[in-house]
Amino acid sequence: MITAARNYLVFLRRCARIAFVGDWRYYAWMGGLTIVILFGINAYAKQLVDGLIVTGMSDEVSWGVYIANFTFLVGVAAAAVMMVIPVYIYDNEELHDLVIFGELLAVAAILMCLSFVTVDLGRPDRFWHLIPGLGQLNFPRSMLSWDVIVLNGYLLLNVHICGYLLYCRYQDKKPSKWFYIPFVFIAIVWAISIHTVTAFLYVGLGGRPFWNASIVGPRFLASAFTAGPAIIILALQVIRSYTNYRITDKALLTLRGIVQVSMIINVFLLVCEIFKEFYSGTTHGVSAKYLFVGLHGHHALVPWIWTAIGFNLIAMVILVLPVSRSLKYLNVACALCIVGIWIEKGMGLVIPGFIPTPLGAFVEYLPSLNETLVCLGIWAFGLLCYTVFLRMAVPILQGRLAKANEGQPEIQGDEPASVAPVSPATH
Amino acid sequence: MSSPFSSPDKTSDAAMSRRNFLRGTAALGGLTALAASLSPLLELDDLTSTEKFLQKYYKEMTPDDMSKVIKRISNEVERQYGVRPHVRDLKPMDGVEFVYCLNLTRCIGCRKCVHACVNENNQSRNPEIQYIRVLKMPHGSMDVEKGNHTYDDKHVPDPGYFYMPIQCQQCHNPPCVKVCPVNATWQEKDGITVIDYDWCIGCRYCEAACPYWARRFNWTKPQIPKERLNPNMAYLGNRPRKQGVMEKCHFCIQRTRDGRYPACLEVCPVGARKFGNILDPNSEVSYILREKRVFIQLKEEMGTNPRFFYYFDK
Structure with a gap:
C-alpha cells in the first residue's frame, strides 16, 4: 500500500517535472502563454475591485463574451466523445491510440469553462453557496445547478479515464477493463448531456423567444461536433509535427468524416431556424431580425453573423469536396469551422437573445478591452493546460517516461524519431 | 541555441549550476510578474471578513444569528453613511397576499414613482439603478416593443399616447426563482419575491x-449620498446592497409589512396605483x-401569473 502510494507520488512528481523541461520552442510557447495569462489575471484583478462594470455588459445585455466562450467550450469538451464513439463502439483502429488526446482536450476545455463562469460571477467569493451540503444548490429546478453537476462530473470522469490509462502505461501494466470501460461509456452519455444541459440553460427561458426554441439543443450538438473534432484535427497535426508520436493521415480523415457530416447537419438546422423566424413574421422573430439584418438602426451583430455563416458555408463546401482529403484544404476548412462556430455561439446566440430586452429596448453590446484580456488569459490558460497534459502524456505513451526508467536522468526533450523506442502497444 | 536533446555536458557541474541559476531567475521573474499582475487587488477596500464569508443562508438563520447579522449591517451602514439605520427582519403577515393594480387610464407618465422608489429603497445613484421603467406607448397597443423608454417631453401626458409603468410583477410562478442556482431568491408567503x-x-x-426586465445588477459599488439614505430598512428590502449582487422591487417590504403603502403609490399624483391584500374581500384591490370588466396581466402567455394588474377606467 505504502509502495503503491510512493510509486504514484513519484509518477506525479516526474510528470510535474517534465512539464518544466523542453526545447526552446517549448519554453517560448509556454512563456508567451504565461505572459498572456498574467495580463488576464491583471484584468481580472481590476474587475474584482471595480466590479463587472469594467465589462461591456449592462442590465440590458447581462451576459457577454464570458458566457459565450463558456458555451462554445462546453461544446469542445463534449466533442471529445466523437473520438471515443468510433473507438469504443465501432472499434476504429486508427483513432485508438489518439482517443486520449481528445479526452485531455476535454479536460482542458472544462477547466476553461469553469474559469469562464467564475469570472462571470459578481460574487466569486460566495462560490461555496453552490456546494451541496454546505450551500444551497437549487437542484433539480435550476438548469444552472444541473450544469454545475454535469460539468464537474465530466471533468472527474475524464481526469479518471486519462489518469488511469496513463498511469497504467507508465507502469507498463495492462489496464483493468473494469476500471475504465464503464467510465468510458458513462462519459459518452455524459458528454451529450453537458451540451444538452447547457443548451437547456437558454431554452428554458420563456421570456427570451430567441432562445426558447427546441432547435437550440440539436444545433448546439451539431455545431459542437463540428468545431470540436476540427480542433482535434488541428491539435493532432501539431502533436505530430512537434513530437515523434505516430498519427496517421487516415486517422485525421476519419475525423474529417465527422466534421463533414456535423457541419451539413449544422447548416441544415440553421436553415430551419431562419425559416421559422422569418417566414411566419411573428413578433417573436425580432431578435433574429436584429441579428441577421439589423433593426431600428441597430445592426452591430450583422457583420458577425454573416461572417459566421460565410465561414460555415465555405467550410462545408470544402469539406464536402474531395479536395479536403488533402490536409492543406482540410486545415483551412477546420479553421473556418472553428471561427464560424465560435461566432455563432457568442455573437450569434448569447448576445442577440438579450436584444431587444423583454421590454423592447435596443441596447447593443461590445466587449470591453478588460473583458477581452480576461478572455484571452483564460484561453491561454487552457492552451497551457493542454500543452502540459500533452507534454506528460506523449512520453508516457511512447514508453519514454516509465516506471522502468525511474531514477535515470530525466528526458529533456523529444528525441529524434530514430532513437525513440517503439511504443509498446498495450490497451 | 543548445540542443534540446540529452547530451553529456548537461549533467556537468557547470551546466547544472547555470541551469539552476536560470531556473531561479525565471521563477523569481515569474513571481514578480504575478505579484505585479495582482497589484490592483490592493485597492479592494471591502474585504470579506470571515464572519461575512461564512454568513448563513437566510432561511437557516436562527433569530439569534439574525440579530447578530442585523447588528453587523447597522454598524457597516453607520460607518459608511454616518447614519444609524433601523434595520428589521420583517416577516410576512398571516392572511395577507399583496396585489398591485395600476390604472392605465389615469397614469400620466410623470415618473414620480420611479424617483420615489429610488429614494425609498436606497438604490445606487451612480450608476443609477431604477426598479420602475415607464413606457410611453402609442395609443391602442399593449406591445411593449412599441414603447418609448427614454421619452423626455416637457409636458405629460402627450396626446395620442398612454403610459405604462413596469416593475417586478411579483409572479405566482416566477421564472427568476426557478433558475437561481443557489436559492438566493424566493417567493414569500405574502407573494413578494x-x-x-x-x-x-x-x-x-x-x-x-x-x-x-425587472431585475437589476450592481455592476459596481453602489453610491448613495449620505444625506439621501433612508434609515428605515429591512433585511430582505431596502438595506444598501453590495457590488456584484442582484436587486429588484420588493413592494417596499420595509413599509408594506408594517402596514404602510409602497412609496410609488404614495407619490402618485393621479391615484393610478392601488395596493392591498387580495385575501381581504373588502380591500381596494x-x-x-x-x-x-377588463384587467391585464402583462405577457399573460408566459404563464407567470403576475400579482400586478393593469386596468382601465373607460
Missing part, C-alpha cells in the same frame, strides 16, 4: 430569465379585480 443580497452569487441568470 425577495432576494437575500448576502447569498446571491451574482450569476445574473435571474436577470436573463425575467420576462419583465379585491374590489377592482371583482368589478372591472
Whole structure:
C-alpha cells in the first residue's frame, strides 16, 4: 500500500517535472502563454475591485463574451466523445491510440469553462453557496445547478479515464477493463448531456423567444461536433509535427468524416431556424431580425453573423469536396469551422437573445478591452493546460517516461524519431 | 541555441549550476510578474471578513444569528453613511397576499414613482439603478416593443399616447426563482419575491430569465449620498446592497409589512396605483379585480401569473 502510494507520488512528481523541461520552442510557447495569462489575471484583478462594470455588459445585455466562450467550450469538451464513439463502439483502429488526446482536450476545455463562469460571477467569493451540503444548490429546478453537476462530473470522469490509462502505461501494466470501460461509456452519455444541459440553460427561458426554441439543443450538438473534432484535427497535426508520436493521415480523415457530416447537419438546422423566424413574421422573430439584418438602426451583430455563416458555408463546401482529403484544404476548412462556430455561439446566440430586452429596448453590446484580456488569459490558460497534459502524456505513451526508467536522468526533450523506442502497444 | 536533446555536458557541474541559476531567475521573474499582475487587488477596500464569508443562508438563520447579522449591517451602514439605520427582519403577515393594480387610464407618465422608489429603497445613484421603467406607448397597443423608454417631453401626458409603468410583477410562478442556482431568491408567503443580497452569487441568470426586465445588477459599488439614505430598512428590502449582487422591487417590504403603502403609490399624483391584500374581500384591490370588466396581466402567455394588474377606467 505504502509502495503503491510512493510509486504514484513519484509518477506525479516526474510528470510535474517534465512539464518544466523542453526545447526552446517549448519554453517560448509556454512563456508567451504565461505572459498572456498574467495580463488576464491583471484584468481580472481590476474587475474584482471595480466590479463587472469594467465589462461591456449592462442590465440590458447581462451576459457577454464570458458566457459565450463558456458555451462554445462546453461544446469542445463534449466533442471529445466523437473520438471515443468510433473507438469504443465501432472499434476504429486508427483513432485508438489518439482517443486520449481528445479526452485531455476535454479536460482542458472544462477547466476553461469553469474559469469562464467564475469570472462571470459578481460574487466569486460566495462560490461555496453552490456546494451541496454546505450551500444551497437549487437542484433539480435550476438548469444552472444541473450544469454545475454535469460539468464537474465530466471533468472527474475524464481526469479518471486519462489518469488511469496513463498511469497504467507508465507502469507498463495492462489496464483493468473494469476500471475504465464503464467510465468510458458513462462519459459518452455524459458528454451529450453537458451540451444538452447547457443548451437547456437558454431554452428554458420563456421570456427570451430567441432562445426558447427546441432547435437550440440539436444545433448546439451539431455545431459542437463540428468545431470540436476540427480542433482535434488541428491539435493532432501539431502533436505530430512537434513530437515523434505516430498519427496517421487516415486517422485525421476519419475525423474529417465527422466534421463533414456535423457541419451539413449544422447548416441544415440553421436553415430551419431562419425559416421559422422569418417566414411566419411573428413578433417573436425580432431578435433574429436584429441579428441577421439589423433593426431600428441597430445592426452591430450583422457583420458577425454573416461572417459566421460565410465561414460555415465555405467550410462545408470544402469539406464536402474531395479536395479536403488533402490536409492543406482540410486545415483551412477546420479553421473556418472553428471561427464560424465560435461566432455563432457568442455573437450569434448569447448576445442577440438579450436584444431587444423583454421590454423592447435596443441596447447593443461590445466587449470591453478588460473583458477581452480576461478572455484571452483564460484561453491561454487552457492552451497551457493542454500543452502540459500533452507534454506528460506523449512520453508516457511512447514508453519514454516509465516506471522502468525511474531514477535515470530525466528526458529533456523529444528525441529524434530514430532513437525513440517503439511504443509498446498495450490497451 | 543548445540542443534540446540529452547530451553529456548537461549533467556537468557547470551546466547544472547555470541551469539552476536560470531556473531561479525565471521563477523569481515569474513571481514578480504575478505579484505585479495582482497589484490592483490592493485597492479592494471591502474585504470579506470571515464572519461575512461564512454568513448563513437566510432561511437557516436562527433569530439569534439574525440579530447578530442585523447588528453587523447597522454598524457597516453607520460607518459608511454616518447614519444609524433601523434595520428589521420583517416577516410576512398571516392572511395577507399583496396585489398591485395600476390604472392605465389615469397614469400620466410623470415618473414620480420611479424617483420615489429610488429614494425609498436606497438604490445606487451612480450608476443609477431604477426598479420602475415607464413606457410611453402609442395609443391602442399593449406591445411593449412599441414603447418609448427614454421619452423626455416637457409636458405629460402627450396626446395620442398612454403610459405604462413596469416593475417586478411579483409572479405566482416566477421564472427568476426557478433558475437561481443557489436559492438566493424566493417567493414569500405574502407573494413578494425577495432576494437575500448576502447569498446571491451574482450569476445574473435571474436577470436573463425575467420576462419583465425587472431585475437589476450592481455592476459596481453602489453610491448613495449620505444625506439621501433612508434609515428605515429591512433585511430582505431596502438595506444598501453590495457590488456584484442582484436587486429588484420588493413592494417596499420595509413599509408594506408594517402596514404602510409602497412609496410609488404614495407619490402618485393621479391615484393610478392601488395596493392591498387580495385575501381581504373588502380591500381596494379585491374590489377592482371583482368589478372591472377588463384587467391585464402583462405577457399573460408566459404563464407567470403576475400579482400586478393593469386596468382601465373607460
